[in-house]
Amino acid sequence: MKPSELLTRIVITVFNLGVVALSLALWAQTPLIHARIAEGGGWSPNVIQAKVGEPLHLKFTSDDVMHGFSVGQMEMQPVDIEPGKVSETTLTFTKPGIYTFFCTRWCGLNHWRMRGTVKVTGSETGTPEPVTPPLYVSLGLDLDKPHPVPFAPAGRPSAANGQKLAASLLNARFTTPDYYRSHAPAQLFDNLRSTGLSDSQRWDLVATVWQSNTTPAGLAEGKQLFAQNCAACHGEFGGGNGVFADDLAAAGTASMQTMNGDMAMSMQTPADFTNPQRMLGASPALLQGKILRGGMGTGMPMWGTIFTHEQIWNVIAYLYSFQFDYPK
Amino acid sequence: MRPYAILFLLVLAGLVVAFAPLPAHFSAPVARTFHVEASQFAYQPGEISVNPGDKVTIELVSTDVVHGLYVDGYGVSVKADPGQNATLTFVADKSGSFRLRCNVTCGAMHPFMVGKLNVGANTWLYRSLALASLGIFSVFVLARTTKME
Numbered sequence: 001m002k003p004s005e006l007l008t009r010i011v012i013t014v015f016n017l018g019v020v021a022l023s024l025a026l027w028a029q030t031p032l033i034h035a036r037i038a039e040g041g042g043w044s045p046n047v048i049q050a051k052v053g054e055p056l057h058l059k060f061t062s063d064d065v066m067h068g069f070s071v072g073q074m075e076m077q078p079v080d081i082e083p084g085k086v087s088e089t090t091l092t093f094t095k096p097g098i099y100t101f102f103c104t105r106w107c108g109l110n111h112w113r114m115r116g117t118v119k120v121t122g123s124e125t126g127t128p129e130p131v132t133p134p135l136y137v138s139l140g141l142d143l144d145k146p147h148p149v150p151f152a153p154a155g156r157p158s159a160a161n162g163q164k165l166a167a168s169l170l171n172a173r174f175t176t177p178d179y180y181r182s183h184a185p186a187q188l189f190d191n192l193r194s195t196g197l198s199d200s201q202r203w204d205l206v207a208t209v210w211q212s213n214t215t216p217a218g219l220a221e222g223k224q225l226f227a228q229n230c231a232a233c234h235g236e237f238g239g240g241n242g243v244f245a246d247d248l249a250a251a252g253t254a255s256m257q258t259m260n261g262d263m264a265m266s267m268q269t270p271a272d273f274t275n276p277q278r279m280l281g282a283s284p285a286l287l288q289g290k291i292l293r294g295g296m297g298t299g300m301p302m303w304g305t306i307f308t309h310e311q312i313w314n315v316i317a318y319l320y321s322f323q324f325d326y327p328k
Numbered sequence: 329m330r331p332y333a334i335l336f337l338l339v340l341a342g343l344v345v346a347f348a349p350l351p352a353h354f355s356a357p358v359a360r361t362f363h364v365e366a367s368q369f370a371y372q373p374g375e376i377s378v379n380p381g382d383k384v385t386i387e388l389v390s391t392d393v394v395h396g397l398y399v400d401g402y403g404v405s406v407k408a409d410p411g412q413n414a415t416l417t418f419v420a421d422k423s424g425s426f427r428l429r430c431n432v433t434c435g436a437m438h439p440f441m442v443g444k445l446n447v448g449a450n451t452w453l454y455r456s457l458a459l460a461s462l463g464i465f466s467v468f469v470l471a472r473t474t475k476m477e
Contacts, residue, residue: 062433064436065394065433065434065435066433066434082433084433105393105394106393106394106409106410107393108392108393109392227411227412228409228411228412230411231411232409232411233411235411236412236413242410243390243410243411244391244410244411
C-alpha cells in the first residue's frame, strides 16, 4: 500500500467518524425525558427550562406503559410516548411564565397526577394581559357546599319545546350570558314562577335558555374534552360510573374520603351529571370553579392550568346536555 | 386379507379423514357485537367464536391503561383509552382460529396479553382427533394380521 493511499484511508475514516460523532453529540445534547406512571415517579425531569422565542426541542420515552405529552393552554398536537421508542417535539413559547405539561393518555388511576412544569424566562413582548379572578371568586361561591335542589323535572326538559314559548315569555334579563353563567337552572325555574306556565313548560324554557348559550361547535369541543379527560371516572354518559369509579372506591385513597358531619367518613364517588338534583342546582360559575380548582374532598384534578377558559365553558355546556334535550 | 391390502385400506381411510370436504356448514351471516374488556393483562372474554361470513363488531373497553386489540390473519386493529371506548368492525371471511393480541405496550406482561378468535368450527381439531384414533386402531389391526401369519 502506498503511503498516499494509507493517508487517504485515514483521512476518510476520521472524516466519517467525525460526521457520526458530531450528529450523535448534537442529538445527545437534548436530554431524554422519561415518563413513568405517577406511582412510579411520573416525569423525570418534571421541570423544564425554556426561553421566550427560542425553540425548545424535547425528546421522550416511556419506562412502562403508553403515555402522552401536551402543554396546558397551548395549541399543540399531543405527543404519544411509547416504551422502547423516542418521540420528539419542538415547542416555541411566545410569553414568559410557568406552563403545566401533563400526560394525555390514561395510564392508570393516578394518570392525572402525571404533571410537570415548563419555566419560560425572557422579556415580555407587548403589555401583559390583566388577570381577572374567575367568576366563582367574584360571586363568592363556596365550591365545597352541597347544592341540591329539592325538586326535579318529571321528564327530560326539551329545548325544542321551550323554543315555542321563549319568544313571547322570556324576559331579556334571563337571556344574557352573564345571567346564564351566574345562575343555576333551578334559579331560573324559580324566577319563571310568575309566568303562569306549568312546571314542565318552565323546565323546557330553562333548557332553551341554556341551549342559547352554547353553539354546536362548542358542544362538540366539550364532548371531545369530556371523553378525553373526564369520562374515565365520570363515565362516558356522565353517570359517575366510569371505568375507574370502582377502582377509586376500592383503592380507598385518602383523596376520595370526605367528612360527614363531625366524625363519620365516607367514600366520595365521581359526580353523577345525570342526577337532576345535583346538576340543576349548580350554576356554570360553580362548575367552572370546581373544574378550575378541583378538590372538593375528592380526587378531582385541578384543570385551571390545563384548559383555557373557553374550553372549560364548553365542557360545562356539554355537562348540562346530560340534563337537557337539545335539538340536533 | 393380505397385510398390504389392509395397510392400503388404512392409509386410504386416513387420507379421507384428513382431506375429505365436509358438507358445507351453512349459516346465514349475521352481525355480531362483542363487548370486550381489556385490563392488565387479559381480555374479558378472552375467546370469541363466530361463523364464517359474520360481520363482527368488537367494542373494546379499557379499564386501566391504553390497550389495543390486533387480529392476527386479518391485520386489523383498534386502540382504546379508558373512558373512550373504541369499536372495530370487520367481516370474518377467513375461517380458522386467530390470535388476538394487545398492540399497545401496556406493562411488563404486555407480550402475554392475548385472546382468540374462532371463525367456524375447528375442523382441524376434529380431523386430527379422528386421525389419531385411526392410527391407534391401525396399530392393533396390523399387529393382529402380522401375528396371524
